[in-house]
Amino acid sequence: MLGRWCPSLQTGPQIAKNDSITLTCNIGSTNVERYSWYRDNERINGEERSFIIGKAEEKDSGNYQCQAGTSGRSDPVRLSVTNERVILQAPPSVYEGDPLTLRCYTPYYTAQNVTFLRDNVIISSSLTDTLTLVGSMAMNGTYKCKKNLQHHTNHYSPYTSAETVITIQELFPRPEIRADKDGVQEGDVLTLSCHTALNPARGATQLQFAFYRNGHNVQGFSSSSNYTIQSARPQDSGNYTCDTAAPSVSVTKGSPGLSIHIHGGTLRDRRYTIENTIRLALAVCILLSGSLLSYCHIKRQVN
Structure with a gap:
């Protein structure tokens, strides 16, 4: 394909x-x-x-x-x-979480003291030819390696490989947490969702999601990207975040925070409003009934 x-x-x-x-x-x-x-x-x-x-x-x-x-x-x-004396063998790209193996290869000479560099900054110095890292987006860059090659007995000279550009492919972007409604009232059903998109070329990778309020876990890692509060309460207010993880390659990314405020007292206020309306209606009925009785009594006396 x-x-x-x-x-x-x-x-x-x-x-x-x-x-x-x-x-x-x-x-x-x-x-x-x-x-x-x-x-x-x-x-x-x-x-x-x-x-x-x-x-x-x-x-x-x-x-x-x-x-x-x-x-x-x-x-x-x-x-x-x-035909180079020193060859850096490395994949042109790997995905986040996958092994990134670098090999400083000298096919024609005895060599010692291997140094690996990324963007001209040393990332490793050792006696071994290979270096294995775990791919992350921070590892994008231009790589090369250096070795001391033996020309005569006990005489070594430094040589550097050609540069190789290595690209780390993003497995999935940083997630975003979203709420299904604004202006949440006490007693409402609130659903938060953790949104990201898996790289299509790695479609078989399983993602898991977890949710947090003010840094405390409220739903552990699972395959569900949703967290639902069935009846919101004021104490559910806070700063919510979510994590997305690909456990098979140990990649985890967290979302920015989303502030949720549950407007409390709404149900109680509604009950009080209904009760007060009923009381007011009863008072008006009593007042009208009393006034009508007084009017009828006065009218009888006049007649």
């Missing part, structure tokens, strides 16, 4: 000459008899779900796409074959 799937790489899109690389066509189903592969929009040999390059050459660089049966082509994925 065009625009929804793309081939996946077993490493990052940067590889060294003579390396082996496997591309896999991820289309959501494995029950496809025939696959088609394209490089830079030209058909290439390969009818299996996985496309293997046994010994990469520079001519293998390009934008790769796959097609399952008669479906549309996938989104392209870029593969670059390079």
Whole structure:
């Protein structure tokens, strides 16, 4: 399906000459008899779900796409074959909460002291080639790595990889909490809802929602994006927020606050108004009855 799937790489899109690389066509189903592969929009040999390059050459660089049966082509994925001494292998993008694995690869030299940088700021220094992070929106940026390469016995020189731009795809935006009515009166039914939108490409991800009043939990995490107060009371007034979570990838985002004020005393005031109206009507009836009796009595005396 065009625009929804793309081939996946077993490493990052940067590889060294003579390396082996496997591309896999991820289309959501494995029950496809025939696959088609394209490089830079030209058909290439390969009818299996996985496309293997046994010994990469520079001519293998390009934008790769796959097609399952008669479906549309996938989104392209870029593969670059390079002779660089230091290669940063990293996915061009990952989703929030997914692992982001960086590899500082030196195919031709013995190396030591690995440093990873984002936007020219050091994020890790170690002796290992790989660094695994958890994707978050704050990790968008330009990455590179440095290594000391051995040229002669006990002689090392620093080298830096080419820069790679990594994009973190948002799983869902910050939620917004909404009320189903304004001017809530005591005794009203009030429903609050937690609104967000899951990225369509991750439609299988389950979201859960929780609600808070003045920072205290009033409804724990569940699949329901609604919180209902069946009979609102003045003590239900406060600042309401909601959290949206994707437990499978440990991503949680909170909404801005929504101030809710329950106008109290309305039912009591209505009862008092009705009672006072009845009293007033009775008083008027008594007064009119008394006046009528007095008038009749006076009229008899005159006659």
